[in-house]
Amino acid sequence: MSFTADAEVVVITGTRKGIGRSLAEHFLKRGATVIGCSREPTDLRAGGYEHHCVDVSNEQQVRQLFAAVWKQHGRLDILINNAGIAAMNHALLTPGSTVERIFATNFLGTFLCCREGARLMQRNRHGRIINIGTVAVPMRLEGELVYAASKSAVITLTQILARELAPFNITVNAVGVTPVETDLIRSVPKEKIDRIIEGLAIKRLGRPEDVANVIDFFVRRESDYVTGQTVYLGGM
Amino acid sequence: MTRDDVVEVLLGCLSVLAQEEPDRFKLDLSEETILFGYDAGLDSLGLVMLLLSVEEALHARHGVSVPLMDERALSQRHSPFRTVRTLTDYIIANFG
Ligand SMILES: NC(=O)c1ccc[n+]([C@@H]2O[C@H](COP(=O)([O-])OP(=O)(O)OC[C@H]3O[C@@H](n4cnc5c(N)ncnc54)[C@H](OP(=O)(O)O)[C@@H]3O)[C@@H](O)[C@H]2O)c1
Numbered sequence: 001m002s003f004t005a006d007a008e009v010v011v012i013t014g015t016r017k018g019i020g021r022s023l024a025e026h027f028l029k030r031g032a033t034v035i036g037c038s039r040e041p042t043d044l045r046a047g048g049y050e051h052h053c054v055d056v057s058n059e060q061q062v063r064q065l066f067a068a069v070w071k072q073h074g075r076l077d078i079l080i081n082n083a084g085i086a087a088m089n090h091a092l093l094t095p096g097s098t099v100e101r102i103f104a105t106n107f108l109g110t111f112l113c114c115r116e117g118a119r120l121m122q123r124n125r126h127g128r129i130i131n132i133g134t135v136a137v138p139m140r141l142e143g144e145l146v147y148a149a150s151k152s153a154v155i156t157l158t159q160i161l162a163r164e165l166a167p168f169n170i171t172v173n174a175v176g177v178t179p180v181e182t183d184l185i186r187s188v189p190k191e192k193i194d195r196i197i198e199g200l201a202i203k204r205l206g207r208p209e210d211v212a213n214v215i216d217f218f219v220r221r222e223s224d225y226v227t228g229q230t231v232y233l234g235g236m
Numbered sequence: 237m238t239r240d241d242v243v244e245v246l247l248g249c250l251s252v253l254a255q256e257e258p259d260r261f262k263l264d265l266s267e268e269t270i271l272f273g274y275d276a277g278l279d280s281l282g283l284v285m286l287l288l289s290v291e292e293a294l295h296a297r298h299g300v301s302v303p304l305m306d307e308r309a310l311s312q313r314h315s316p317f318r319t320v321r322t323l324t325d326y327i328i329a330n331f332g
Contacts, residue, residue: 122288167281 201235
């Protein structure tokens with residue numbers, strides 16, 4: 001099947017708010033059909049947008065989401081695994097349940113969506129998967145052990161899945177995001193954010209447009225020789 | 237869904253894949269065709285492609301959901317993926 005920008009079908013997870021919401025609006029502006037999801041309902045209403053209440057860590061719900069995408073559209077061009085949660089705490093004060101919860105959304109959720117999404121993409125022997133990483137991984141941020149470890153796992157997934165899916169003409173890449181003003185970092189002290197920004201080459205907060213810009217590169221038709229890569233924003 | 241239906245789907249999928257990817261699927265089409273093992277006429281990725289297309293075809297034609305890659309299949313001593321015949325038997329026994 002040929003890949004035309006105006007007919008592209010895009011699944012984005014975690015579109016109720018934050019970066020995911022901006023990405024949904026970005027792809028709608030491009031003329032794409034966007035299928036978004038989050039655990040809670042959204043107030044985003046737009047032609048070309050469909051929302052599903054799905055917890056990405058729930059295998060059954062993820063299966064149903066992608067089955068619905070196939071039934072409705074018969075194709076999937078782009079999958080963006082954006083849904084994510086974070087928790088900051090010293091390792092010695094972190095309960096096991098927090099580890100399970102964060103890995104369930106950030107890693108298991110990404111894995112399940114990749115698997116179900118790629119099963120659809122391989123039918124047309126074409127697809128682009130984009131995962132969301134964080135500068136907390138290369139910066140080895142204290143207090144973010146569990147969150148950073150879950151995103152490390154996402155980066156390893158990106159690298160290995162890229163190899164497994166290359167024969168199907170599906171690329172898998174990731175964007176390493178810097179602090180962006182969303183609810184995710186609302187409770188992080190300002191001094192901590194300032195310190196992270198100080199460690200970047202370009203000393204400012206990230207913006208959803210910065211994330212969208214890298215994704216635009218990954219999904220271009222001409223980027224079919226780029227896979228398994230993580231592009232860090234801000235000059236990490 | 238009868239045994240013959242399953243054999244027809246399996247051989248149909250193999251035939252399509254062999255046309256699309258002749259380098260990966262070098263096999264004759266029969267119930268004895270070997271799908272898994274050192275003497276198989278397809279590599280491990282070929283087997284993944286076959287199982288995906290069989291799952292899809294069984295669902296589309298017979299409305300049955302057949303998750304072939306489940307732990308039950310992978311943990312059996314004698315792989316149900318060995319030949320077209322063993323795979324057919326496995327599908328009929330578990331989902332027929
Ligand atoms: N903001 C930053 O500074 C920053 C930095 C680096 C990386 N990131 C990454 O960027 C991504 C987006 O973060 P954000 O800042 O936009 O966070 P956010 O504002 O908290 O939004 C997170 C989104 O994900 C959804 N979500 C959370 N858990 C989910 C689940 N189990 N199933 C389905 N949807 C779920 C939320 O909706 P519901 O609550 O309704 O489910 C929400 O729409 C995350 O992967 C995050 O790790 C962010």
